[in-house]
Amino acid sequence: MFRHLCKSSRLFCASLALMLPAAAPLGHARPADGTRVEVWITTADHALALAPSTPGRFGDAAENDRLHIAINDRQRYQEMVGFGASLTDSSAWLIQHKLDPGQRDALLKELFGRQPGGLGLSFSRLTIGASDFSRHHYSLADTPDGKPDPELEHFSIEPNRGDVIPVARAMLALNPQLKIMASPWSAPAWMKDSNSLIQGRLLPRYYDAFSRYLLRYVDAYAAEGIPIFALTVQNEPDYEPKDYPGMRLNAAARARLIGDHLGPMIAARGTGPQLFDWDHNWDKPGEPLGVLSDPAANRYVDAVAWHCYGGDVSAQTPVHEAFPDKDAYMTECSGGDWEPVRSGGLPLQARSIIIRSARHWARGALFWNLALDENNGPNAGGCHTCRGVVTIDSRTGAVSRTDEYYALAHASRFVRPGAHRIASGETGGDLDNVAFRNADDGSLVLLVTNAARQPRRFTVGHDGRRFAYTLPPRSLATFVWNPGAARDD
Structure with a gap:
């Protein structure tokens, strides 16, 4: 998995593999348990390069975080x-x-x-x-x-x-x-x-x-x-x-x-x-x-x-x-x-x-x-x-x-043809994001960049639930989760 995704030494790659949770094949979120969010991160120096990272989990975030991204997959825009x-x-x-x-x-x-x-x-x-x-x-x-x-x-x-x-x-x-x-x-x-x-x-x-x-x-x-x-x-x-x-x-x-x-x-x-x-x-x-x-x-x-x-x-x-x-x-x-x-x-x-x-x-x-x-x-x-x-x-x-x-x-790797861009709130500052809903399985995909030279913590909200995550400095992340069966909307 880390053949060309890790740019550091073999020892670092091996250590990273041991630290990270087992992940589904790249590009497909593991069947969701309703709370788990799969995460992949690349840093500007490529020390992490499309690397599976610690999952997010809905339910572990307070509602007072200043940087918050609200996702509404009922509001859909262009088909990709x-x-x-x-x-x-x-x-x-x-x-x-x-x-x-x-x-x-x-x-x-x-x-x-x-x-x-x-x-x-x-x-x-x-x-x-x-x-x-x-x-x-x-x-x-x-x-x-x-x-x-x-x-x-x-x-x-x-x-x-x-x-x-x-x-x-x-x-x-x-x-x-x-x-x-x-x-x-x-x-x-x-x-x-x-x-x-x-x-x-x-x-x-x-x-x-x-x-x-x-x-x-x-x-x-x-x-x-x-x-x-x-x-x-x-x-x-x-x-x-x-x-x-x-x-x-x-x-x-x-x-x-x-x-x-x-x-x-x-x-x-x-x-x-x-x-x-x-x-x-x-x-x-x-x-x-x-x-x-x-x-x-x-x-x-x-x-x-x-x-x-x-x-x-x-x-x-x-x-x-x-x-x-x-x-x-x-x-x-x-x-x-x-x-x-x-x-x-x-x-x-x-x-x-x-x-x-x-x-x-x-x-x-x-x-x-x-x-x-x-x-x-x-x-x-x-x-x-x-x-x-x-x-x-x-x-x-x-x-x-x-x-x-x-x-x-x-x-x-995550947003498939036929996906729709969906509504996602803007935080301003160093964080930028866009979100999509895949048509084939209903999975949601959120891309977030952190342009700051410091880590940035933010929360993501969807269907009344939240999870918190902290991105490394100067990084790009993809978050994937499946909210369950498609709704009649």
């Missing part, structure tokens, strides 16, 4: 799709070519399997053509002479056959519930006013061809056994990077592309995929609001996709309130070596991307690269200080696990 990370070209290449078959099988089972001990990741993202985390720049409809090809005679997913396609298939084999979205970083160069994958804008005369390009991708991947759940029309459409593929596509352009071209094409198919708008930061909510306010585009947009690199996660809620029939998703956030991520560490990543995004209506949350190497690559431009959910040593295949891994694990 899940948690995960992007299978970038770099991630797929490392997994497919820098791990031997045994290492690759073990890692993918750990990430996407649910039993025994898997994270059960249930949401992922692919790039349509190259991103900065590719080994070279390309689209799926490059032409030998750079001339326009509006009939897409040169379309091909051949660049993905050696890595992305086999790894994505393996992920789906382990978790058939896995939902995969896809985003382009650029249209083919011949569709743009820059005539380059780098910078530029999509020419309106190619809106139709670009829409067909995206759906050719969906169909080509479906033929490979990889269903695409959702598309965005452009990654980070308010940014033109200078050294990797990108394309500016403002709200007015996206509204025309979606409302007059791609949306009607998807509607005529009758089989999807879903369309998510924006796929960019919290700091410009006016952009998705502009698309959703367009009557033609609105009817085809299913959700708004958000990134974490600017603004605050609370921006998701006013957009949801303005258009409550549209879902929200957190579709990109990278860990890495910069502030405030460097000093905030695990509690910051878990609070911002898992806990608060869900509290602000996200049905799913994705970190960026699933895997990078010891040099934060390979990449072709862009971020040189980003890190993956796991780090693969390209020389040996050894795998190490980052803060993002544990932030995901504390959610995905």
